[in-house]
Amino acid sequence: MAASEHTVLQFTPSSASLSARVHPLVIFNICDCYVRRPDQAERVIGTLLGSVSSDGTVEIRNSYAVPHNESSDQVALDIEYHHNMLASHQKVNPKEVIVGWYSTGLGVTGGFRNGQGTIKAYVSFILSLGDRHLAAQFQEIPLDLCMIEAERVGFDIVKTRTIDKLPNDLEGMEASMERLLALIDDVYKYVDNVVDGHVDPDNSIGRFLSETVSTLPKLSPSALDKLVNNSLQDNLLLLYLSSITRTQLSLAEKLNTAAQIL
């Protein structure tokens, strides 16, 4: 759903080093705009914002939809709207520039077909003969989903259809530990199967497993105990401090509001 063809950026014609990375926000935005499109429109068109790094990777960070009118042979975009939105977005984040446009549905890009969603990215090259423009050729470039760590945390939670409650500290911890336990169980089963001969051993997995196990630091039990106990004591100290603080708070409140001078 992306292509870059504005001459805001200089692209070398070699598509070898060109690839695009898209943030999940962009996809959410596009889907949301598609769901909200006016009834008579078949598809949504919009602008992509982002940045280009020096090695030719295009990073797509934000997007907005632009209203358009479609007839059988042409597509008319509301350019004024496009400029207004661009100006507004640049006020917030001047580093995001136009890197391309998107459209959903039929045509140059993919969409939902046979229950499968696809996204494709294209770069256009102008085919010219001498001085005359013949056509624009769209070549596909690899597209990748990437996100910063904070987004990744949010994304994993946000991906599902509904969540009734955001997990708090301890619940999240519990969930993570359960998953870890499940993973360890899987590994056990796999190793048992290999030893019993049910499954063909895979050297790379075996090496990976042995590397993982060897990363456990080799500490004598007494040293480990000391470490663990020290940390435990530090945490207990912090808990104690915070409970004292809370007691102080309730005391202070009583003193402030309940005291009466007669």
Added chain:
Amino acid sequence: MAVPAVRSFLQVAATEEVASPLRVVQIEGLAILKIIKHCKEFSPALVTGQLLGLDVGTVLEVTNCFPFPIREEDEENEAEGANYQLEMMKCLREVNVDNNTVGWYQSTLLGSFQTVELIETFMNYQENIRRCVCIIYDPSRSSQGVLALKALKLSDSFMDLYRNHNFTGEKLREKNLSWVDIFEEIPIKVSNSALVSAFMTELEADTPVTQCDYDRLQLSTNPFMERNMEFLIECMDDLSMEQQKFQFYYRSLSRQQAQQQAWLQKRRAENAARKTAGEEPLPEEDPSNPIFKPVPEPSRLDSFLITNQVSNYCNQINGVAGQNFSRLYLMKALHEN
């Protein structure tokens, strides 16, 4: 079963609508991702933005949001800020985004967001919108694998008190309002359209272990705890300063009362003397005397806010310490063999 009486139009128009209390804030994944992106990009600076959505019964739906540009302390940028907002709302309406403001969001650092400015902004919003909510996002806690998103609302009793600027001890005791009652936290629900979740699951299949897990199982939380403790200590200093103000007030109040008593005694003695001499007794009050001037009572708002902050820090410390215990025991068990 009683048959409900048919009400005339006048009756219906006359009965006031009782606002159902807000129970849940339903946010779309799109809005959450936008908030995360905006706050993270500009951290450690604090940023704000506007929330758009719908107000439906007991649920406040937040469907979209847009960020505010960072404002320098320039007077002429006031109009610019308003223009930006109008422009954005207009543009978003053209693409069928809900054009209804339901609140605002802001980023915070380690949970230190309870300030007077927050309350002021709430009061400003509340004048125009019946129900508004403030979403607080803490980008620094994402390194621990936690999506630190909170939805806050001022409680009604607090708003009444604030409007009348009545923060004396008596009023507070009357309404039984303590520092816990200032902010109400509302549970957040996340919802997405089917298209979005199908697409995302297509692109990135559910892995058995997510980044959250990696972050949560990390052993080093010391930097976070250290900063939390630093902030806590600073806040406690502020709190003790507020305490001293109150002590000073009480001391001056009792001193003034003692002075008043002494003056009253003298007056009474004088009056007794005058009565025996047959003259008019003097009035027992003298409003022009400076010792009768009422001592102003310091507002308790600041101390309440500081108390809220301290309790927030304590909660965070408790949470992280609890997680640390689990992790340490896990480590120990791993080494048992």
